[in-house]
Amino acid sequence: MTQTSSERPTHAAEYLKGDWDKSVFLGNPHVDNLMTALLGLGAENWALQRRLLVIEKFLATRCGIEPAEIESYLPNEEEQVIWARKRDDFIDRVFASLTRETADTSGPIDLTDAALQPPRPAGGRR
Amino acid sequence: MNRVVALRGESAASPEVPAEVRIDPSRLPAELKARHAVRFPGLDANSHQDFARGFKAWLAADWQKPEALAQRERALAMRGFPPGETPLDYASAFKVLMEDPVYAARMRLQWSIHDLMWDRAMRAFHGDADAYLRAMEATDHSGPGSLTLRPDLEIPNYARHEIHRQPGGFVGDPFAGWVYHYALSLAHYGGHNDHDEVFFHIAQSHPVPADNVVARILDIGCGPGQSTTAFKQRFPRAEVWGLDVGGPMVRYAHHRAVKLGIDVHFTQDLAEATPFPDAHFDIVNDYIVFHETNLDAMRKIVKEVYRILRPGGVFGHLDAFTAGHPTRRPPNDLQGKAMLWNIYRNNYEPFYLDYSELDFPSVLREAGFQVDLDGPPVLWNGRPRTVATKPV
Numbered sequence: 001m002t003q004t005s006s007e008r009p010t011h012a013a014e015y016l017k018g019d020w021d022k023s024v025f026l027g028n029p030h031v032d033n034l035m036t037a038l039l040g041l042g043a044e045n046w047a048l049q050r051r052l053l054v055i056e057k058f059l060a061t062r063c064g065i066e067p068a069e070i071e072s073y074l075p076n077e078e079e080q081v082i083w084a085r086k087r088d089d090f091i092d093r094v095f096a097s098l099t100r101e102t103a104d105t106s107g108p109i110d111l112t113d114a115a116l117q118p119p120r121p122a123g124g125r126r
Numbered sequence: 127m128n129r130v131v132a133l134r135g136e137s138a139a140s141p142e143v144p145a146e147v148r149i150d151p152s153r154l155p156a157e158l159k160a161r162h163a164v165r166f167p168g169l170d171a172n173s174h175q176d177f178a179r180g181f182k183a184w185l186a187a188d189w190q191k192p193e194a195l196a197q198r199e200r201a202l203a204m205r206g207f208p209p210g211e212t213p214l215d216y217a218s219a220f221k222v223l224m225e226d227p228v229y230a231a232r233m234r235l236q237w238s239i240h241d242l243m244w245d246r247a248m249r250a251f252h253g254d255a256d257a258y259l260r261a262m263e264a265t266d267h268s269g270p271g272s273l274t275l276r277p278d279l280e281i282p283n284y285a286r287h288e289i290h291r292q293p294g295g296f297v298g299d300p301f302a303g304w305v306y307h308y309a310l311s312l313a314h315y316g317g318h319n320d321h322d323e324v325f326f327h328i329a330q331s332h333p334v335p336a337d338n339v340v341a342r343i344l345d346i347g348c349g350p351g352q353s354t355t356a357f358k359q360r361f362p363r364a365e366v367w368g369l370d371v372g373g374p375m376v377r378y379a380h381h382r383a384v385k386l387g388i389d390v391h392f393t394q395d396l397a398e399a400t401p402f403p404d405a406h407f408d409i410v411n412d413y414i415v416f417h418e419t420n421l422d423a424m425r426k427i428v429k430e431v432y433r434i435l436r437p438g439g440v441f442g443h444l445d446a447f448t449a450g451h452p453t454r455r456p457p458n459d460l461q462g463k464a465m466l467w468n469i470y471r472n473n474y475e476p477f478y479l480d481y482s483e484l485d486f487p488s489v490l491r492e493a494g495f496q497v498d499l500d501g502p503p504v505l506w507n508g509r510p511r512t513v514a515t516k517p518v
Contacts (some may be wrong), residue, residue, distance in 0.1 A: 008217045008259040010374030011394075013281055015298025018288040020474040025224070025234040035231070036238040039181065043242060046174035046180075054169065093249065097238075103408070106217070109476045113283055122256035123380070 012119035019110070022103040028101045040094035147152060154321055159430060161386060162321040164308050166250050174246035175312035183316050189232060201226060212460045216470070216479060219463035222458050237472055241381055242440045244292050247309040251301040258301060265381045270389035273380035275373050279394055284420040284477065285371045296349070296372035301377025306351035312333050328444070329356035331502045333513050335438045340364050340408045346397040346427070346436065347371075347415030351379025353390045357411065364408075365392045369397060398426035403437040417446045417481035424481065425489055432493045432516060441495065441514040443486075444504060446478065450485030452501055478499070490514045 026032050059065050075083055151177050156164075188194065199209055207222060214222065223229045251258050266273055281297055288295040296302055311319055318324060334340055340361050345354040348368030358366040366389060370376050376392040378457040383390050395401055397415065412432050416424050431441050447456040447466070456466055490497045495514035502511050 004408065006255045006259055008263065009258065010259065010300030011277065012300045012302070013297040013373060014286060015288060015295045016283065018291070018474045020237075020288065020291045020472065023237065023472065025230045025237075026227075027230075032234055035234045036241070038241055039235070039238050042181070043174045043177040043246070047170045049133055050173040050176070050271040051169055062433045079333055093246070096319075105471065106221070108217075108470065109287075109474070111283070111476060113286075117298065118284070120299045122259055123252050 006122040008122065010119065010122050014119060015117055016113065017103050017115040017117045019103050019115075022101055023105045024102050034098045036097035037095050042098070044090060044094060095107075129325040133230065141188055149486045152486075154323060155325065160322040164311050166308065166351055167254075171246060171250040173311065175309065177242065178191075178239055178246070178313035178390065178433045179316060181235075181514050182243075182313065184318075185232070185235055185239065190486075197228070198229070198461065207460050209459065211458045212463065214460065215465065216463045216467035220458050220467040220471070222460060223464040233472065240268050240291055240473075241307050243313045244305065247302070248299075250308075251377040255300070258304060262377050262381045265270050266377065267479060270387060271380060271383050272391045273376065274391075274393040274395075275377060276394045277373070279371070279373075279396070281371055282396070282423065284423055285396075287387050287474070287476050289418055289475060291472075295413050296370070296375055300374050301378070302372055302374040303350045303376075303382075306375070307352070307378065307382070315367040320355065325352035325356040325413075326359070327504055328353050328411070328442075329360045331504050331511070332357070332360075332409060332411060332442045333501060335408055335440055337438060342407045343367070343411070344400070344402070344407045344415075345411045346367060346431070347412055348379060348392065349375050351376070351383055351390070351392060353411060353413055354379065354390050354392070355386060357409070358388050358390045367402075367457065368392045369395050369400060371396055398423050398430050400430055400434055402434045403435055403438075406434050408436060408439050409442045410435055410439070412442070416443070416447070416486065417421070417478050419473060419479050421484065424484065424486070428489050428493045428495075431514075432495060433518045437516055437518045439516050440488075441516075442501070443512040443514060444488075444510075445486070447482045449483055449485040449511075450487040453499075464488075487512065 024032050026035070166175075192417050202222075203209070205222075205225075212219060215380060217374060224233070266275075286295065286297055288298070292302070292306065293300060294298060296306075299305065311322075315324065341364055343357045343361060343364050343366045345351075345357060345366070348354045348370045351368045354366060355369030356483045358364070365387075368376065368379055370379070370392070371394065376394045380392045383392070393401065396421075397412075416427065419427065435441060446469075447454050457463065466479060469475055487497050487499055490512070494516065496517055498513040498515070499510065501511035501513035512513075
């Protein structure tokens with residue numbers, strides 16, 4: 001994903017990190033992670049399908065672009081850099097779950113302040 | 127008040143909400159729908175939320191099919207767990223169901239799609255963080271309405287938890303308000319709240335004091351302020367306040383209200399220690415607030431609401447299952463108890479079970495309220511509203 005560091009005031013405060021992202025429902029965390037990745041792929045696929053629907057609509061009604069032109073297109077150097085970044089963002093969106101930490105979350109929620117975290121920075125989602 | 131960051135601005139005319147919305151919120155005029163719809167600037171971010179909406183709906187429909195329910199009951203009966211009341215506690219009930227691989231897979235899918243919803247919204251806002259922070263800075267000090275932020279507010283630990291698996295919770299993420307509003311509207315309400323219909327309905331159906339005087343309204347735990355603005359749209363001449371512990375929540379709420387041109391005031395404060403004088407408000411509203419506070423705060427907030435309501439003022443309360451309610455008592459069968467544990471533990475709502483087991487109507491009565499447990503039903507599922515009136 002695009003990382004934007006911002007020095008602007010955010011008014012975010014310290015928060016208590018939960019262990020909800022460490023749950024294992026299927027016995028083996030890798031199976032859980034694969035299910036999550038599968039859903040991520042589904043979302044990516046649907047986003048592409050929606051984008052294609054828009055593009056096909058515009059191509060058909062406004063541009064008259066031949067399908068063969070699309071099939072034979074090669075990105076230039078600048079585009080290659082941008083496309084690579086988009087690919088890396090895509091991989092992170094879909095497959096980040098494969099590297100998450102897990103823990104036993106079957107007991108009650110920990111209500112102490114042991115998990116106190118600093119405010120989340122803007123642009124630093126993870 | 128400790129520190130006023132923004133002062134009250136110019137007032138603006140609020141768009142009118144027709145009375146029939148009280149009956150059917152889907153009858154919102156097209157202009158209001160357009161004003162209240164949310165959409166990410168990028169197509170993909172909207173498509174990800176659209177996928178989450180579709181998947182959540184598919185999962186819920188599949189889970190609630192009569193044949194699926196019957197199959198689960200049969201499977202449980204064969205394992206020695208007949209329908210009806212169970213002596214098992216919540217955690218044990220959940221463990222019993224989790225031994226069924228279909229149930230376990232359903233849990234995985236339910237929470238993975240929920241996490242995807244939050245994650246994609248977080249990525250959209252954090253990926254363009256400067257722009258969104260700039261947008262809020264541009265409205266921090268402008269009206270209509272006002273914003274009061276309290277950087278030195280001592281936030282109790284119970285309010286610092288990540289609720290609903292939202293990363294950073296209500297207080298810890300700079301875009302908590304944006305994320306909460308966009309993700310829930312686009313993906314979670316399943317089409318029931320695409321244009322704030324839920325919140326229009328909450329405001330439109332809220333009871334008024336017997337003398338019909340409504341000069342001041344407070345919306346506690348207002349989050350991104352959708353109900354706050356909806357109250358102003360129903361009562362254009364009233365002074366309407368939204369209060370929330372989350373700085374990023376009220377900051378976004380004010381930004382949204384300014385963009386809508388609605389003259390409401392937001393303050394970052396604790397609902398158990400508001401900055402308002404005694405007998406100040408005619409109406410206090412809460413929508414799903416109390417189950418996200420601990421037992422101590424629940425009682426304190428009820429006392430505070432009683433203090434700031436004027437005699438004859440009404441407090442509308444909409445929340446989860448609670449003991450002492452004739453029709454909204456927590457379930458005591460195996461699947462029901464497992465469901466409550468799933469909400470508490472996996473939707474990460476640390477005080478959900480506390481609220482469920484508390485006799486909340488009695489807490490209201492002990493504070494001095496006259497309590498009507500069968501107030502006007504609201505929302506698409508007809509949930510009953512509790513109406514607590516401060517005696518004259």
